[in-house]
Amino acid sequence: RKEVEQDPGPFNVPEGATVAFNCTYSNSASQSFFWYRQDCRKEPKLLMSVYSSGNEDGRFTAQLNRASQYISLLIRDSKLSDSATYLCVVIFSGGGADGLTFGKGTHLIIQP
């Protein structure tokens, strides 16, 4: 069974703080990993891909741990505009309908 698990939150975090989310996936043959962001009543949008070596985009850092089958997202110096739901996405081997499997999302609320 191919599953992606996330802590649904909500995470209530003061502005300027650092926050981290983890996501675990069930299939060791998974091949691609992403973080998406979804704002209320909007479509999911790609935030960043997650590479084996880890990658950084401004205040956002994503890391992959294949041995433990989890990926993480770190947000530094959080802004009010970071409030959203963050979705972990895994493409399982073979793509197609088994691919692009979404976690249920982690709800983040940045408080002033």
Place this chain on the structure above:
Amino acid sequence: DTAVSQTPKYLVTQMGNDKSIKCEQNLGHDTMYWYKQDSKKFLKIMFSYNNKELIINETVPNRFSPKSPDKAHLNLHINSLELGDSAVYFCASSSHGGNTEAFFGQGTRLTVV
């Protein structure tokens, strides 16, 4: 220039009706999807189609059927609508046979009354 567009944005209809949602992508992608997001906000894949193969999530009722007139379009037809079909439906597309990130349309909020 909208990459993935779907219409209508809102759809309110009565139980038992048949309705369609249209989706078009201008990204030249070879794979298109339909997702359903229910009231609990969980995004669940319904169909994947890459102009050679249709893959159906086995939990999707056969009242739902995708139709692809060409590579850039994947429309969703729903027959005999039920109250439980109320949700937001998202179309998405990706490249390389579905092995890359997907880009989503703005969603269609379907309400069945």
